[in-house]
Amino acid sequence: MSGLLSISLTGLNASQAALNTTSHNISNANLAGYNRQQVVLESAQPMFSGVGFFGQGTEVSTVKRVYSQFLAGQVLAADTSRAEFETYYNQIKQVDNLLADSTAGLSPALDEFFRGVQQVAADPSSVPSRQSMLSNAEALATRFKAMQARIQEVRDGVETQISQVVGQINTLASKVADLNNKIVSAQSAGPNVPANDLMDTRDAIVTELNTLIKVTVTGNTDGTINVFIGSGQPLVMNTDVFSLNTAPSATDQNRVAVGVQLPSGGIVPIPENLLSGGELGGLIKYRSESLDEAQNALGRIALSLATTFNAQHQLGQDLQGTMGGNFFGSLTSTMQNLPNLLTSAPSTASLTTSVVDVGGLTTDDYVMSFDGATYTLSRTSDSGVVYSGATLPTNVDGLSISGTMAAGDRVLIQPTRFAARDISVAIQDTALIAAGSPVRSVAASTNTGTGSVTQPVAESLTGILAPAAAHIATPITLTFDSALNQFNVSGAVPATIAYDPASNAAGTTVTLTNPNLSFAIAGRPANGDTFTIETNVGGTKDGRNANALYAIASAKDLLGGTATLGYAYSQMVSNVGTQTSEAKVNATAQAGLLEQATAEQQGLSGVNLDEEAANLLRYQQAYQACARCIGIAQSLFDDILSVMR
Structure with missing residues (x-):
């Protein structure tokens, strides 16, 4: 019994x-x-x-979790990608909404400004037209500043969020280590008494941690786990935590970099391309791939506009007969001396940059370094070297760099980053708008042929004098010699201009080098016919330079000489829109993959x-x-x- x-x-x-x-x-x-x-x-x-x-009879061997490491890993992989894409999308759509706004965007202000320039070209002596041009210029500068301020606000938010997410990662890592310790204690009775509920709690924390940054988990024989991030950087090893922290980036002191906190207090930075997945990966990827480019692209438009407009404005004369100055305030690259590679102290370099080719400007930031013999210019985005030589570059990506550097010095150069913030209108007096050309051509009354010379255009300030009394030192005379089929030139370089009425009568363009003027000669001049190029004294109703200023709107000066200002902005809007659309599609697709992976995992481990x-x-x-x-x-x-x- x-x-x-x-x-x-x-x-x-x-x-x-x-x-x-x-x-x-x-x-x-x-x-x-x-x-x-x-x-x-x-x-x-x-x-x-x-x-x-x-x-x-029977006996209870153990109580086990119905758990698959493979299925759980699939859920973690899908979830961290979903969190990354969602974070990226939530951030980039803010900039997309700003740029695509038909009223708050740049296009309306840009169009209105050049409409004002056109009005001055049509009526150069009209004070109301000139005042409208200045007002539109101020409105355009204000629009640039407002857009830059909004993008900078987004950037500041990203930097703050990165620091906050790092803090959350450290908190969750500490919880995982604490649970590792509790699980070891709970399972000390033997291998067949697993702490199932504690393991579930730990897995839930790992899942939450995985939404912040992509993690890799490995198990130990004592029931503890190790958590790795990046390319194998340990975050939790058994009961030890390797905390992360943020510090100013080595290539830009104004942006935070993520690194491992050392016991000594220092931080070993982790390369950004290794911090993938989760909210942190999404924030870093958005900052480097979209935000930097968008902000720099907006600045490139501002810098290109100011550079080209100022250069042309300086080639005209204002209502007072004086050569024009800068219409927009001068814009310079933002410089930041980074720690010297040899001394670790701040670099003592003193550099300046100037734009020599707006078509060569990019959306990159650069680091100029000097090892004592060689200057090296590298992109910050991918560390790609764009210049290396014994002297500072004179034309790289549209920039000329000059100054002094000591051995080991490094300088961050941001040519366009803050140009939209710094753009301003340099003149307030309507009379200072240089709408007229500084020179004019006059045909002698004694000419008997049908030759003609168009009104000359100044191509540069070479040979052009600033004082109001005379913009060229002496009048230039062009006298036709029918025997030699040439114009003899006095007061300029070159001394002769070949011209054959038989083949050039339809018109040919001529360029003088000193002074640097261009014009066209057409028709059949008679022997001895003379044309004079002289200072355009009293040219208040002359709008030739205003026409040249208006032509900047349609000039393909940007993107290697392939894009106008308006097209460059449209392309910027299109790029951000495409990135936003891709981020949304990726986020939606990844959410679907997560749903499938979760369904498979729950089919095995979930409660029915x-x-x-x-x-x-x-x-x-x-x-x-x-x-x-x-x-x-x-x-x-x-x-x-x-x-x-």
Whole structure:
């Protein structure tokens, strides 16, 4: 009887354990990160008798989690990518909304400004037209500043968020290490007593950590886990935490870089391309791939406009007869002395830059370094070298760099980053708008041929004098020599201009080098016909330079001489729009992949209430059957006692 009773008791205890576990599963069915548990039963050691082995019932081996490391890894991979794309999209759509706004964007202000320039070209002496041009210029500068301020606001938010996310990563890493310690203590009773609920809690924290930065998890024999980020940088090793921290970037002191906190207090930076996945990866990727380019592209338009407009404005004369100055305030590259590679102290370099070719300007930032013999100019985005030589570059990506550097010095050069912030209108007096040309051509009244010379245009300030009295030192005369088919030139270089009426009568363009003027000669001049190029005294109604200023709107000066100012802005808007669309599509697609991976994982590890309800009935019936066996054993024992009496 005792055998029947003890066997029934083992079944009763096993059923009770299964019922408890099933009840635990049902209670946690809606708990995120919970993995259903199962009771693992084994047959008890059988007893040998002369006729064979008789079973001794069952025993509970352990309570295990239904868990797949492979499926869990798929969920982590899908989730960290989803978080990265969503973060990227949420950030870039702010800039996309700004640029694409038909009223707040740059295009309306740019069009209105050149419309004002056109009005001055049509009526150079009109004060209202000139005032309108200045007002439109101020509005354009204000629009540049407003857009730059909004983009900078987004940038400041990104820098703040990066620091906050790093703090959250450290907090979660500490929790993982603490749970590692608790799990080791809980499982000290033996290998078959896993701390299932603590492991679920730890996995939930790892999942949350994975949404902040992509992690790789490995397990240890004692139940602890190791967590790695990047290319293998440890974040948690057993119960040790390797905290992250932020510090000014080595290539830009105004942006934060993420690194490993050393016990000594220093920080070892982690390359940005290794910090992928999660919110942190999305923020860093957005900052380097989209935000930098968008802000620099806007600055490139501002810098190109100011440079080309000022250069042309200086070639005209204002209402006072004086050569024009800068219409927009001068814009210079932002310089930042970085730590010297030899001394670690701030560099002492003193550099200046000037734009020599707006078509060569890019959206890159650069670091100029000097090792004592060689100057090296590298892009900050990919460290690509764009110049290396024994002297500072004179024309690289549209820039000329001059100044002094000591051995080991490094300088961050941002040619366009803050140009939109710094652009301003340099003149306030309408009379200072240089709408007229400084020179004019006059045909002698004694000419007998049909030759003509168009009004000359100044190509540069070479040979042009600033004083109001005379813009060229002496009048230039062009006298035609029919015998030699040439114009003899006095007062300029070159001294002769070849011209054959038989082949050039339709018109040919001529350029003088000193002074640097261009004009066209056409027709059939007679021998001795003379044309004079002289200072355009009193040219208040002359709008030739204003026309040249207006032509800047349609000139393809940007992007290697392929784009106008308006097209460059449209391309900027298009690029940001494309990146925004791609980020949205990627985020949506990744959310779908996460849903699929989660469904597969939950199909194995999730709690199915229908299944658990069936288990309740099954284990209840088993419990009742075991109880019935105990009742039978008790009845048989009572029968034996009654016989004895």
